[in-house]
Amino acid sequence: MEKLRKQLEQELQEIEQQLEESERPQATELSNYDNHPADNASDLTDQLTEMAIDEHRGDDAEEIKAALQAMKDGTYGKCTVCGKEIPIGRLEAMPKALTCVEHAEHKEDNLRPVEEDVLSSTPRSDDFIELEEFGSSDTPQDKS
Numbered sequence: 001m002e003k004l005r006k007q008l009e010q011e012l013q014e015i016e017q018q019l020e021e022s023e024r025p026q027a028t029e030l031s032n033y034d035n036h037p038a039d040n041a042s043d044l045t046d047q048l049t050e051m052a053i054d055e056h057r058g059d060d061a062e063e064i065k066a067a068l069q070a071m072k073d074g075t076y077g078k079c080t081v082c083g084k085e086i087p088i089g090r091l092e093a094m095p096k097a098l099t100c101v102e103h104a105e106h107k108e109d110n111l112r113p114v115e116e117d118v119l120s121s122t123p124r125s126d127d128f129i130e131l132e133e134f135g136s137s138d139t140p141q142d143k144s
Helices: 002-021 037-073 088-093 106-111 127-134
Strands: none
């Protein structure tokens, strides 16, 4: 348990240091007036990638803090859903785990694309009509 705690604390320290040192990429040009759209897109992609990485690091830090708090509370090693013991192999592989393998997938359920609510598993010809209710890039000329 002490080994896992030290591992989590070290990982948390590294993540917090990375977040602190993280710099938002700045636009490469002062004006967008004469820029090619691809240059603007590259800048935007760099910024969004850095933001996504930072968000992922922040999520990891929160999970580690929750695991460290569970250690302090004496609940570490027990599944937060069913209360069963989490196998030591799982904790060694993923020290921040607070659920058993059976319940690990539940938090991923809400990450499915919204289109799956509309579309069936076997595409029909009218699926695209239903999806257009959510908007499309067609212009009026394309629809005639």
